[in-house]
Amino acid sequence: MRVDTTSGGTAGDGPLYVAAKKIYPQAVHGRFRKIKWGLLAVTLSIYYFLPFVRWDRGANAPDQALLIDLDGRRAYFFSIEIWPQEIYYLTGLLILAALILFLMNAVAGRIWCGYLCPQTVWTDLFMLIERWIEGDRRERMKLDAQPMNAQKMAKKGIKHVLWLAIAMWTGGAWILYFGDAPTIVGDLFTLQAAPVTYVFVAILTFTTYSLAGMMREQVCTYMCPWPRIQAALTDEWALNVTYRADRGEPRGSLKEMKKRAEEGLPAGDCIDCYQCLHACPTGVDIRNGMQLECIQCGLCIDACDSVMKKIGRPTGLIGYDTDMNLARREEGKPPIYNLVRVRTVIYAAIIAIVGSIMIYTLTSRSFADVNVLHDRNPVFVRLSEGGVRNGYTVRILNKRPYERTFLLRVAGLPEDARLEAVGISQSVDGNPIITVGPDRTRELRVLVFTSGTDELAASTEVVFQIVDVKDGERATAGDMFKTQ
Template sequence: MNMATSNAQVDEVGAEDGPLYEARRKIYPIAVHGRFRKIKWALLAITLGIYYLLPFVRWDRGPNAPSQAVLVDLANGRFYFFFIEIWPQEFYYLTGLLILAALVLFLMNAVAGRIWCGYLCPQTVWTDLFQAIERMVEGDPRERREKLKHASRAQRAFEAASKHTLWLMVAWWTGGAWVLYFADAPTLVMQLLKGEGPAIAYVWIGILTFTTYVLAGHMREQVCTYMCPWPRIQAALTDEYALNVTYRYDRGEPRGSFKKTQALKLQGLPGGDCVDCNQCVAACPTGVDIREGLQLGCIQCGLCIDACDTVMKKINRPTGLIAYDTDMNVQARQQGRPTVTRLLRARTVLYAALIVVVGGIMLTTLATRGYEGLSVIHDRNPLFVQLSDGSIRNAYTLRLVNKELSSRQFQIAVEGVPDATVEVVGGVPDAQGRPVVAVGPDQTYEARVLVSTHARLPENASLGITFHATDIEGGRTASAPDHFKGP
């Protein structure tokens, strides 16, 4: 086969099969009304209300502590969530939260597919808001098509400018709200308005303004279809009992116009309830035709259900032609078998149990955690010193943590070394001569501690030793193990 023939065949195949990549078409979903649309509006209001307003909620923690209810204090290494304060040493709580979030996502997927994507995903929430602004300014897709024919260029330009201005304002406040979680919100707002805010705040506001404007205003369904990995992951986590937005083809097929279907039914011939109005496609934010089956682009938002139910009511047919169901149930109805809905099954019970276990562990550790901490580092060079009086001395660096909002004094003691004496370098003993370390409110303090003993030790001794730091007033004790070395 010569090259010319080969190229001709390639061209012929390309002409028959079409281009490898389909050109992107813009999707402008129509406005629908119904229970799922109401649920989405309610969740949008709740989630965005929390996100935008939470930085301004105050919480009195007493003196020497910030009064913002939710605050990530990077400068001091603290995370505040109402009455909870997390230190850097307690990073495992964040790990636990991420595990809980993953398990909740798995449970949601096992129960009803991608309901996270359809109702709570930030991309979905902000896209819904941007589309609402678009409809408010320019009208529904039908109105926009009419304006293209009749409205003047000046009107269309004004509406487009108004829409993008409102989009940018929402995007700007989205970025602005994010940085308010990292500083005192009222103070930072005033600094930003005066142009006196930290440079990093302006940088992040700019980044988040740009990403929100582009992703929610322009890319929209492209993020769900091409950028998000979850549609591809969730396919491995679902099963045949998971509820999904489903076109009940057992009832809808064969589809046809209302008049044609009515005529078929009068003749005793089969006719489906689907009137092929395409309202389900027009309402879909990702442009999916749910009648073609479950697809990667479907985010399970239920808007096609509302659109279809509206049409069914107008033509006096039962609603639920599109509903949360399973393909297994559709086939069962076709064969005259009873349908099965199993929300409680091994998969969902396991996820729920893991959520309870992980959440219980986190709550238990949070409720029983101490407000003091102690860690010990042994001097490496030298490991020990033999003094002129024959005693053996080891040196340590103790780091004490005081998580309370008032100053505390800790008595230092050791256990495991016979006849040991403890000295805090630079410290001032209390009235009873006990070695004491003072730690300020919500602070850490490093103390140099010398432990000596006159006791006779075995050769190459390495004794287990435990340090105790006891709050003189509260009586609570923090302990940390180490070793005492000898010749």
């Protein structure tokens, strides 16, 4: 639908309200349309089929390449495993996504909206189905104008059934990322899935069907905040789909422009064919300048270029250009392009820094951890022979999908200090040996003894250390040893 003014109010007043006018985008062919088809195929293939990709992580671990395991409190991405306490990686991904969006805007405006936005991708798919069933622009307009009959009902019915099928598979595919995909598919079709699964599939089916099939450009124009935000982030050097008025004006019919040229009068290349308007999925006439509804998809470029080729004029009457070049052409200067500038360099640098930090932390992170909590009551116990005992709760974390054995040590106390783990009988040189199951944590009570306190302060910093007896991986946690 496209907004169109409707008269109202007293004479001389502007319209009091606007009426909706349905948009019938026309099919076009060209390089930008091919790019959009290619990206649609790639992105939808990844979304629909990635849950079925397997990745061997060994025993006791799921083999789905991408999985958000809510029950196990884990997220898996191929060889990467994220624990709940590593939620900062999600923060890093969101920061990277925002910065990449800013960089894309600085380079080529709303290129995300025109090529990669889920709303655009699914709307393109739904319109492909619509053209296949009902025909191109003129056929769809003619079909909508005629009264309801068996043929019209059949075409509309088949279209909406296919839309619902795509929407249902879209909603179902989203659920597959939160459990074993083949199992969930089997449960869904045999009606053995949990009720909440069907609820979420129904919600996502409804939103996909309504947004991509019924609302379309209204989502981009009214619901999405990005068009308002990107206006504050763009500048005169950003590439945007632009009509070259210096070359296209004055415009008129082909016959009229030929006549003006023969008479020696100014004649533009634009023949007022409206193919750019008819190709636009949001109903924008790009010849009126940059508009909020324009998603920078480039389909108007393909439509205009095809017309220019037919009439023997150079292509590029509509193309990606900058506001700076529009001003330079009016002054008779050649166009220049400056994609590498302070804004884009800063965005790229921050992206590189954040990405490098995330990669470094991922590659250097430990798969074992230890946490220590000092007893509060009593803080310490003085022994009959004059020594002091402190009690701690130690929690050892094993992030590997197999059982591991750790040696527990404490540093920072005199050599005669003694460590004892309640319930643990095995030890090496007085240091307890603790076994932790695969992908588990183990909590134990640990007592630390000293035989004398003359050389110790009232509060001494100590370090608990765990060491994997096989691969030597270490983790430490600090606390205090109290004597007063």
